[in-house]
Amino acid sequence: MSLCSDLIKGSDEKTLEDLTSNVKQIQDNVLEEILTLNANTEYLERFLHGSSDKELFKKNVPVVTYEDVKPFIDRLANGESSDIISGNPITGFLLSSGTSGVKRKMFPRTNKYLENLKFIYCYRSLVISKHIDGLEHGKGMVFNFCTPENTTPSGLPSAAATTSFFKSDYFKNRPSCWHWSFTSPDEVILCPDTNQTLYCHLLCGIVQRNEVVKVGAAFVSILLRAIIFLENFWKEICTNIRYGHLSEWITDTSCRESVSKILGEPNPELADLIENECNKKSWEGIIPRLWPKTKFIESIATGQMAQHIPTLEFYSNKLPLISSSYVSSETMFGINMSPLCKPKDVSYTFMPNFSYFEFLLVDAGDHKVEIVDLVDVKLGCYYEPLVTNHSGLHRYKMGDILQVTGFYNNAPQFRFVRRGNLTLSVNMEVTTDADLLNAVTHAKVVLESSDLMLMDFTSYADISTSPGHYVLYWELKAKYNNDIADQLDNKVLVECCYVVEESLNSFYRDYRSREGSIGALEIRVVQQGSFDAVMEFFISQGASSTQYKTPICIKSSEALGILEKRVHARFFTDKSLSS
Structure with a gap:
């Protein structure tokens, strides 16, 4: 690394140390900046009367x-002035993932959001x-993607956060250093x-396979989708490489031109190598086999993404x-300062410069509702974050439940526990x-004994039966061939039903043991591709x-109908539970 790069890196490390050491002062400054900017907006003026006082x-x-x-x-999207909620111009809207069964939420953004996103891209790489x-x-x-932008009646774009960032000058003018170096050109x-x-x-990744040191995607589920896609298209990719000609169905002009340059001349030797690896009976270890210099995978594997870790491994x-x-x-939160820790031990160090953070104590019992600042959270306690950002959100409930696991200098570290609003219930229990x-x-x-992998799952509370019962839809895949029909061992799947029930909380087990309260849990195995x-x-x-993430608890009747049409086999618990 050059001396210049060393100096930049040293400066960046000092920035991280300063941010995590001076948390209270930075948080106070962020709030003062936001309130000074927004105190006279229509939203805040009725509460603050022009004041920027913290108390x-x-x-x-x-x-x-x-x-x-x-x-x-909605008023902003329909063309009213930014000063309804923000002292700075609203330059666009960010869309949530929309995979919880409800309509996508739309959040206003200023350029500050994109600045913060660039910051987190740089510093997590550092x-x-x-x-x-x-x-x-x-x-x-x-595996970075852009989706088509929508335009609100006000003329402002609305898109996923990553799409907004990749289309901005913050990405286009990114610094030229290793963590911004991709195998794919921007046109892709x-x-x-x-x-x-x-x-x-x-x-592009396969053509440059000997240069790949990391494989990444926003979420583990996207990375697994890419692997399944490769299983379906590797022969076509090999043909492209063998003859030096890109498939005709790649019709985006800019994408086609840039990829064709990377593809280059015919390379039958590389095509043979890839063909040999992909033709093997098992795809176990396919990532290091195809990209032998890969040092790590960067992808979110916390929260509901944790279910995909064994398959990715x-x-x-x-x-x-x-x-x-x-x-x-809504905002950036933090960085994993111990990146090589086990996925189950991941905690994020909150950066105090992104937004003003408060925390609502969860499970406070009969005590008065307690809201504390970032510097006042207590080790081991569970909180729901409240966000005040530069784009017009003030004391906004995120819905995530986090646990304080430690501190990096003076900055608290949080483990993602769960989404606060995703639950199943058929009686009085809450799962x-x-x-x-x-x-x-x-x-x-239990599944490991049958050479089957769980690729994805969701659930719902079926109250059409009496008593109601939990239904889990499982999509399975064989490790060594594509046909699971002969490998669906009734004994194994019934045992899986029992283990799921035994592993649920005591409230569920208690109701389940009462006759007529909750029926036997059911696993419905669905066809591949469901x-x-x-x-x-x-x-x-x-x-x-x-941003798509399969909902763990599915609410959409249409989505349930899609799964129901593809049910291949059904299994129920056949043993009594311990209460």
Whole structure:
């Protein structure tokens, strides 16, 4: 690395140390900056009367949900002035993933959001480079995507956060250093057709396979989707490489021109090598087999993404899996300062410069509702974050439940526990997404004896029966061939049902042991490709293809209908539970 790069790196490391050491002062400054800017907006003026006083803010400004602020956002989208909520111009809108069964939420953004996103891209890479050597000499095969932008009646664009960023000058004018070096040219990322983008990402990555030092995607589920896509298209990719000609269905002009340059002349030797690897009976370890210099995988594997970790480990030979940052459409939160920790131990160090953070204590019992500042959270306690950002959200309830796990200098570190609003219930019990993930993880141990992998799952509370019962839809895949029909062992799947139930919380088990309260849990095995069909449905309803996450608890009757049509086999618990 050059002396100049060393100096830049040293300066960046000092910035991180300063940010995490001076948390209270920076948080106070951020709030003062936001209130000074926005105190006279229509939204805040009625609470603050033009003041930027912190205590008045805490006393008068209410804690809100999306439904509380939606009328103001709708007015902005329909053309009213930014000063309804923001002293700075609103330059666009960010769309949530839209995969929870409800319409996508839309959040206003200023350029400050894109500045913060650039910051987190840079600094999470800096942290990783401190733990893994030699990254500056390679490239990342990263599955970045853009989806088509919508335009609101006001004329402003609305899109997923990553799309907004990749189309901005903040990305276009990024610094030239290793963590911004991708195997794919920008034209591939900017292509609006996700299938063309995915194919070209894989082709460019394979052509440059000996330069790839990291493989990445926003979420583990997207990375697994890329592997399944490769299983379907590797022969065509090999043909492209063998003859030096890109498939005709890649019709995006800019994408086609840039990828054709990377593809270059015919390369039958490389085509033979890839063909030999992909033709083997098992795809176990396919990532390091195709990209032998890969040092790690960078992809979010916390929360509901944790269910995909065993499958990714099968394909990657357990390469280090780094969940590098915690971000949302509302704000950036933090960086994983211990990137090589095990996925289950991931915590995010909150950066105090992104937004003003407060925390609502969860499970406070009969005590008065307690809201504390970032510097006042307590180790081991569970909180729901409240966000005040530069784009017009004030004391906004995120819905995420986090646990304080430690401190980096003076900056608290949080473990993502669960989404606060995702639950199942057929009686008086409450089963969270975290409960379900834990239970399914235990059942996967039973599956290992049958050479089957759980590729995806969802659940719902079926109250059409009496008593009602939990239904889990499982999509399975054989490790060594594509036909699972002969490998569905009734004994194994029934045992999986039992293990899931035994692993749920005591309230569930108690009701389940009472006759007539909750019926036996059911696993419905669906045909391969079923969850792709569900994804396509949600995307057709406006969900983002680049942010898509299979809902753990599914609410959409249409999506349930798609799965029901593809049910291959049904299994029920056949044993009594311990209460």
